[in-house]
Amino acid sequence: MKRNDGRTPTQMRPVSIKKNFIKHAEGSVLITVGETKVICTASVEEKVPPFLRDQGQGWVTAEYSMLPRSTHTRSQRESSRGKVSGRTMEIQRLIGRSLRTVVDLENLGERTIWVDCDVIQADGGTRTASITGAFVAVCLALKHLHKNKMIDFIPVKDFVAATSVGMLDGHKLLDLDYSEDSTAGVDFNVVKTGQGHFIEVQGTAEREPFSDKDMQEMLGLAGKGIKDLIDLQEKAIGKLD
Amino acid sequence: MKRNDGRTPTQMRPVSIKKNFIKHAEGSVLITVGETKVICTASVEEKVPPFLRDQGQGWVTAEYSMLPRSTHTRSQRESSRGKVSGRTMEIQRLIGRSLRTVVDLENLGERTIWVDCDVIQADGGTRTASITGAFVAVCLALKHLHKNKMIDFIPVKDFVAATSVGMLDGHKLLDLDYSEDSTAGVDFNVVKTGQGHFIEVQGTAEREPFSDKDMQEMLGLAGKGIKDLIDLQEKAIGKLD
Amino acid sequence: MKRNDGRTPTQMRPVSIKKNFIKHAEGSVLITVGETKVICTASVEEKVPPFLRDQGQGWVTAEYSMLPRSTHTRSQRESSRGKVSGRTMEIQRLIGRSLRTVVDLENLGERTIWVDCDVIQADGGTRTASITGAFVAVCLALKHLHKNKMIDFIPVKDFVAATSVGMLDGHKLLDLDYSEDSTAGVDFNVVKTGQGHFIEVQGTAEREPFSDKDMQEMLGLAGKGIKDLIDLQEKAIGKLD
């Protein structure tokens, strides 16, 4: 079975991570996964949200957005609609949770890292590319803090990366592009650590329910893809201590 | 290991489903899962959303809300804040997707079923109780349409019910109540069909990533609980054809 | 003259007040007036609004809402419309004012009682049922505070209850149900104290203006109904000191 773009079912699209893409941000990357392109920045703010005040720990939070013409047909800006869509909220909550699981908030100090994931071109997998890129941006921001002697060590417990996997006409496919994603019967987003543990598993049957065995196979594929992503992250970030 | 309320790890809370709780609705239930109580209504509207117009099929959509004092401390109304929270949006999208997977939209006719899940008392598991109760409310509304000869048969492909499962201090627990949910390290919401297939799997590591094996055990527990819920749904709904 | 449901013009619908309906709230009732059902909760917050800060007194405020399918046809949620309707605002201001007139705010301490009136089933008279039920919920919350020694006595100056009255085809009717309310030419909401004094009188000619004499007769009817409601409140609340 050949996919649209010639890939085998178990093959990811080409991935690149370009560091320091935005000069003002403490950490930033442009991550490219096939034709999907996301700018991820990590901004450090020297205060924490009200619910964490005076607890001696830090926070990581994320926002996600798509440029209006990142998609095939132009979509309306959320700022001009006056509210953020449910899809956007789900995605930014997912990115935030994933990062907070691996960042050592207790040792971050009383500061917030604001992560912004802005999709400039979309072709499927924008949320998983965002997580993968955002982790690198956060590490770069933490290295910046370390270099400026604001933290004693890089407070990161493990790596985190994400990919999607799905079922289409009975085939299990790794890293769905937009055309695959919009026709797949089952769609998983999987977030794992460098040590191979799960942080998030979100599987949805778009039309037909799936079995335990289907799930096992899909998660296996995802695990393999995430390993490769983490190798790329390591190269981009460099030494963490 | 004993739980707060005396349950064993693999035991669900007592569940009851009270039919026709709200007199105006075409279908309605009050579902009680331990101290969690949700009013689910299904309302039939004889038109479909714009994106489905003139396609000869129907639609199912859901809204979810909590009364301000359903929770331990009063929360602000979303109507007075002027916007719906990300959590609410996630939940209502999940309920809607779960129901649409089992309702035969092609044979529903050009009509929309609006499902409203209003939590009047919350003690954990409100989203899974909503799905379980909403399915019954939808079936009751469909029986009402059938009785009034608006549809030729009940357009339902399978049952659907949901429960939560989690890990707390190394123990795998079925059907978390609020105190367990807020301290669990891992938290899964699982939606399955009567035939034992998955519709949704949403697992989140709140603090510590989980292994493949942990996941398998938790999903096994959830499957067992969902079977029991589907037995209760069958009793509440009665004959479907 | 017989009414739809067999009542005489001067007869109220059956009323019941079920205490402690919601377990988390300091005070709560389910009030049922015919087919109208409202959950009223009273929540205690240990602070006052900014305009009362450091004045040594308390505050009572109310919010009102209808579940989407409490009505004959489903109405849109105010949270998804993003704003509260004028009707809702009028009603919650009325409930709040009525309660503040009888609660001894000076002796309540620097705390706020939040009253939530959520209509789960509507058949006319939801605002007056809300006032009648809310007063009981507030008294239960105050008894809770007293029992916990947070106040020395129950700071309530008098009882308060409310009902509606109207004119339909020349007849004066007590306690309008929805079908009567939507066809009446004149519609009064009346709020009175246990001592028989008025707190609010709101009379509206929907189509034909009314005379002084008509008003006198309607207010007389309302007074009789409110006396009965206050008897029921006394039974529900029990000893207040």
Next chain:
Amino acid sequence: MKRNDGRTPTQMRPVSIKKNFIKHAEGSVLITVGETKVICTASVEEKVPPFLRDQGQGWVTAEYSMLPRSTHTRSQRESSRGKVSGRTMEIQRLIGRSLRTVVDLENLGERTIWVDCDVIQADGGTRTASITGAFVAVCLALKHLHKNKMIDFIPVKDFVAATSVGMLDGHKLLDLDYSEDSTAGVDFNVVKTGQGHFIEVQGTAEREPFSDKDMQEMLGLAGKGIKDLIDLQEKAIGKLD
């Protein structure tokens, strides 16, 4: 007993109604009641709201607003707060209802009269001054339609005017100014027709409940004041047929 401004308890403030104050509007007045000044315009739109479409009748609706510095201290604009307050909604609903009761909507034709009441200087009684002035503006707009042969006769069934009355230190006072209104224990807004019937009665005990007898005396005072206002309206409007 002398009032602040030297009036007797039963005396209204000086009232003037200046016609055609805004040149673009079909009907407009500047109404002055003591130091309270309201611009009332009536604008004709040749269509009706959706719920009245194709029913061959017209509609009258009202909006009310205060300039930020019409009050003693500047208030924030509702447009910059992004929402209309409950008080504003109550008032504009009251104005609209009052006018619709006397305008013969069946004979207005399929058009809407938009009434705008903009308070440029406030000293109590802005809602009652708005009703009194708005009725004149509406009549002027109807005369304009009649002159342009768009209607065969002036579709008005009766006059309508409004005033306030209250209790302060045991005295019943007609036409409260701001300082009286903010200290009164009881406050009534009364809307009556030229024939002396009531359209609206809204009485509120701000602090102490009032008796039947108090109400009768206050309504008597209000009736007297409204008669005088209707005389002034007649002079401003001129011949109506």
Next chain:
Amino acid sequence: MKRNDGRTPTQMRPVSIKKNFIKHAEGSVLITVGETKVICTASVEEKVPPFLRDQGQGWVTAEYSMLPRSTHTRSQRESSRGKVSGRTMEIQRLIGRSLRTVVDLENLGERTIWVDCDVIQADGGTRTASITGAFVAVCLALKHLHKNKMIDFIPVKDFVAATSVGMLDGHKLLDLDYSEDSTAGVDFNVVKTGQGHFIEVQGTAEREPFSDKDMQEMLGLAGKGIKDLIDLQEKAIGKLD
């Protein structure tokens, strides 16, 4: 060439400035420019916005609005649309900037002057009339502060006034009314000081781009008009020290 209303191309419309039009405001005027009428008030608040706190200086800010029926056909209220239009924002930013350039903020003390410009009748040039009138209202408010010994001298560095100028069918016209403004090919708003320097120049080619020479001639005309406006301001304000 004669204009609609008989003016020559270089002639302004009649202008009047009526002082103390609104009694509660520290400073207020009704400015009339032809058929354009704007109420300008200046309100003093004894605090500054957060970004200026503890810097020992003051602030001037402006809001602008049009009554719904100030225009030929009624426009919707910004408060009922729930947001302020881009045009309104542009205008109120322009008014605020213009005033801040001539008010000596360092010597105003830690207070804010809120300027409200409310157009009650519109016939072109509302933003320039607002600036011209607002400056007078601000000076009157400052004189009020001075009289009450809250400031030692009137902290104003120069006068400021504004007018419009445009090109229509090849003619350069001073002070466009609405019919001219809506057909002009080029439209300038010019804000100048008493000393003849520019504060703002905003020129827009509505259809056809304009040359350097055209601009010079238009700015010359505007300068002449502004001189006359400043003479009128001086008369209205009286002695400033």
Next chain:
Amino acid sequence: MKRNDGRTPTQMRPVSIKKNFIKHAEGSVLITVGETKVICTASVEEKVPPFLRDQGQGWVTAEYSMLPRSTHTRSQRESSRGKVSGRTMEIQRLIGRSLRTVVDLENLGERTIWVDCDVIQADGGTRTASITGAFVAVCLALKHLHKNKMIDFIPVKDFVAATSVGMLDGHKLLDLDYSEDSTAGVDFNVVKTGQGHFIEVQGTAEREPFSDKDMQEMLGLAGKGIKDLIDLQEKAIGKLD
């Protein structure tokens, strides 16, 4: 006099225009002016806004936004604030007006070109860079329409580009970067055509009013810079017919 980055007062920053930066859009560029980077896309929609329906002509409209971390310190997203700022509105209106003056709307057909200018890195001059880049994106989209035979010729009447100019410590400077812009006493944005005529002139005295002569010198500088920008646009666009 040397500027921060070594430029002479009359020297622009290096400018580059990278075509087809976003693959889905009909026209797109990444424009870089010094450290300022803006993605401009032009999207074609085959309908016009309601006010132009059935008039046989087209429309061009623009939206502008900054990524949260395009700036030195992170700014809040307009979508999460729920409204678009006055500054953003001003800028997008300016971009739209500028483009509409040179596009031949009559010959565009009944379609809308949506222009999106998204600043990914900001260092002053984002609005003028947006106009300069947007014109190229629009031309590329028009060439795309022409190639697909949807229009008979490229409906563009002239080129348009923009730059800023200002006064700082008595020096007139071309093309202000952020540090210059935020300290300049006078700030002009100038939009001109290929033929050297003005489309917009917006000059603001931030602190000290400026003379006629100052303005002449600044506009001369701006004209020179715009000529160079138009040369670059011509190279990027290629043959227009």
